[in-house]
Amino acid sequence: MNIVQSVEEMQQIMQDLRGKGKSIGFVPTMGFLHEGHLQLLRNCKAENEISVLSIFVNPLQFGPNEDFDSYPRDIERDEALARNAGVDILFYPSKDEMYKNNMSTRITVVDRVDVLCGEKRKGHFDGVATVLIKLFNIVTPHKAYFGMKDAQQVAVVDGLIKDFNIPVELVPVETIREEDGLAKSSRNVYLSNLERKEAPHLYQSLMCGKQAIEDGERSVGIIKQAVSKHILEHTSGKIDYVEVLSYPELEQINEIQEKVIIALAVKFTKARLIDNITLVVPNN
């Protein structure tokens, strides 16, 4: 595995690889790799000749009250995991290397951001979009892999790629789950024993919503109610939001149509969990 820290060197390497006609897959991360990242890497590895992993804790996507400095980092462990996953090139630039000069251009994401988790993280996706445009230009991948656990990020990246005709294929990767359906997350360890037993009901609640749609229900209000009811009846968590939106546009809708996302965030004592499913609605 080649570890590259310089943008210029990376661009040279990637240009050579593309010139040789190699197919290039890319998994951008902030490091501290978990099972979700490894699944992205597995898919990337299976579908491309060259797999590139980037590890960069991007200061631009942290709010003023968020924890850029204390964000967990463990590059030795990440390096071992990356090697093990068959990564060919690990791109690991410093903050100064990525933001050499003051940015004279600003990116603002105006759609798909003022809902779900984005509503409370003003500017977060501006930082995500900025670093991704940079990373796509540095890595020049054919395919880029993002986990559907953060479905809003996938929607924003989808918009970004279309807006700027970025020559990369977005590959959304399904959320990895425990056997009981709970979405894997590094935050699950913060659940109490009781909460851990309740938590699979979050996925169950999404399944309730899905079942209602498949049974012909088209009212977004009624579906949200069914999902919320299941959560409240089967968990001690506090609902932060339950939303049913068009996907990937993430627009508020009254009636179910074409492709939708059912998304939720629920607060337990020490952990706030999110989950979602997207589904293509069968024609009536």
Next chain:
Amino acid sequence: MNIVQSVEEMQQIMQDLRGKGKSIGFVPTMGFLHEGHLQLLRNCKAENEISVLSIFVNPLQFGPNEDFDSYPRDIERDEALARNAGVDILFYPSKDEMYKNNMSTRITVVDRVDVLCGEKRKGHFDGVATVLIKLFNIVTPHKAYFGMKDAQQVAVVDGLIKDFNIPVELVPVETIREEDGLAKSSRNVYLSNLERKEAPHLYQSLMCGKQAIEDGERSVGIIKQAVSKHILEHTSGKIDYVEVLSYPELEQINEIQEKVIIALAVKFTKARLIDNITLVVPNN
């Protein structure tokens, strides 16, 4: 010459050419080609295996009071000129093809814009930056050619490329001049006979500034005064601005340092002319 109107087809063609290791040069324009564009194409042709010209009147870079609809267009003439200049691929997309969806991302250029001509064209360079990110992603050139006549645009593109690590080399091309020094411009025909005789003094005034710097003058105020004095004494034009700024940062300075631009805009009866020179300041 291949004429391409579809973004998708263009991306396919360019990917094939890059895969074959061809060097690609790119001249982005809004059409209605003049001598300046042809010079860009000559340089592009000389330095690359494949020369791409784009013609796209970009609505995003016109202000609400500017003349998008009446902007001059003559695609047949442009096509003939492009063929004659040895262009390999003419990319000529429609407005709908370039802006298929509502943009969910907005680009704002925050530096290098509130000076010179940009000061009165709020948002203009946001539109320029947006379409250039798109065009660079569609054409994926190795080199892109821009005329130094619009030095501020070159400075903004320089910032854009650095900000987003765009893998393209910016090639600034020197302003083409008449034998008497007047910068070529389609607006020169609007000068009266007398004004046409005075107009070479704009370039002469820049030369005065240059001479002063070479003679050791370091005060920006004094240099601006010398340039303005020459214009006022030798022409009937009204000075819009005479500026001496750092280049390419376009920052206000008091003392001459490293690389600077001397730029001017002067209004004649029916034509507003601009001109500039950049110079690397000799060490004392």
